[in-house]
Amino acid sequence: MSGFARYLTPSEEHRRLGLACLGVGAQQVRRMNFDGRVLNCYGLMLVTRGGGWLEWGDRPRRRLPVRAPAAFVTFPGLYHAYQPDALGWSERWVLFDGPAAAAHESLGGLDREAPVIALGPGVQTLRRIFDSLNEAVEVGAPHRDVVAAALVQQLLAQLLVGRVNDDLSRVVRYLDEHAVEPLTVGEHARRLGLDEATLRSEVQRATGSTTKEYILRTRLSRAKRLLLSTDRPVREVAQAVGYDDPAYFTRLFTRRVGAAPTEFRRYGMEQR
Structure with missing residues (x-):
């Protein structure tokens, strides 16, 4: 497994924006030993190459295939595990939380019953936003928490639009x-x-x-x-x-x- 990761610790003032970016990264992942976990925040993974599966929820747990280009969402307080297939996958990820995330759930962009989203041409827009997000959290970047939060909003908006057929x-x-x-x-x-x-x-x-x-x-x-x-x-x-x-x-x-x-x-x- 290779890649990079940046983590942020927003202040209370930043959290008043309604959405806080907690971390962002990218990695090439092959088969791994991952027993699953429960986070206290949301996660969004963009799989740009390869495939595997996502397992989530309380028992009995559910499993869905993930095949690039696709995105999947993990939810606070909800068990999840995922596994690339033998050839691995390329993923970009972001962790976030805040009342705006709950609003996106209410609007249907983040759906606990359908956490995997197959992507078509819209994957290019998501990739560009992730590129901007990676730049926003670089060392020395000004107001990184504010800019990162705004870019996560863009990701969630694009995800919401991507669910509309x-x-x-x-x-x-x-x-x-x-x-x-x-x-x-x-x-x-x-x-x-x-x-x-x-x-x-x-x-x-x-x-x-x-x-x-x-x-x-x-x-x-x-x-x-x-x-x-x-x-x-x-x-x-x-x-x-x-x-x-x-x-x-x-x-x-x-x-x-x-x-x-x-x-x-x-x-x-x-x-x-």
């Missing part, structure tokens, strides 16, 4: 185009040829939101654009994004955005 992208594109139409979730599902439960599941996996929440956020985002790019009255903006009652739209917009539509428009114009 063409079918999920189709659902998101459809909702982006049709969110303002006066349709129920069931009617949207039928248009897509899905049942309502499947639509809810696919929207959750692709966006981290319920279907209703994603439609709401899409409508509000479109309303923001109309408020700042046109001089249409609030009543017309409300109708354009699917709300016939301008008073209800104003209350909803104010509660979710933190400013009334007229105030949002004024602040936006002042910042131009």
Whole structure:
């Protein structure tokens, strides 16, 4: 086994960023004696060459094959073991923790039930981020804890995107185009040829939101654009994004955005 490793010990101020990088490295691994372990942080391994397996969880433990290009995630408090096959593998790894990592679990990018992610062309993006991460933690690198944390966020975002397949992208594109139409979730599902439960599941996996929440956020985002790019009255903006009652739209917009539509428009114009 050969490679390099750097370890960081972030301060409390760095941990307030929400994500802390604890270590990063790369290695060429052949068969090894590894009985498994339980860590108190998350780990992300990127396998760029070769293959083997990952075993994880409480008994009965589960095992999945790992074949490059692939990534796998280990979770705090959860047993894991892994083993390259006879030819070995090349891996890059990072250890991290913080409340932002738990948020990525909630959004589906880090999945305890599916810790192995097969990668296609997206592996090149992950490799480039790891290259930057390696540079960020070199001796003498300024603000290494801050830069490393930001790069781990990029890794997790790319991992999240990598779990979205063409079918999920189709659902998101459809909702982006049709969110303002006066349709129920069931009617949207039928248009897509899905049942309502499947639509809810696919929207959750692709966006981290319920279907209703994603439609709401899409409508509000479109309303923001109309408020700042046109001089249409609030009543017309409300109708354009699917709300016939301008008073209800104003209350909803104010509660979710933190400013009334007229105030949002004024602040936006002042910042131009």
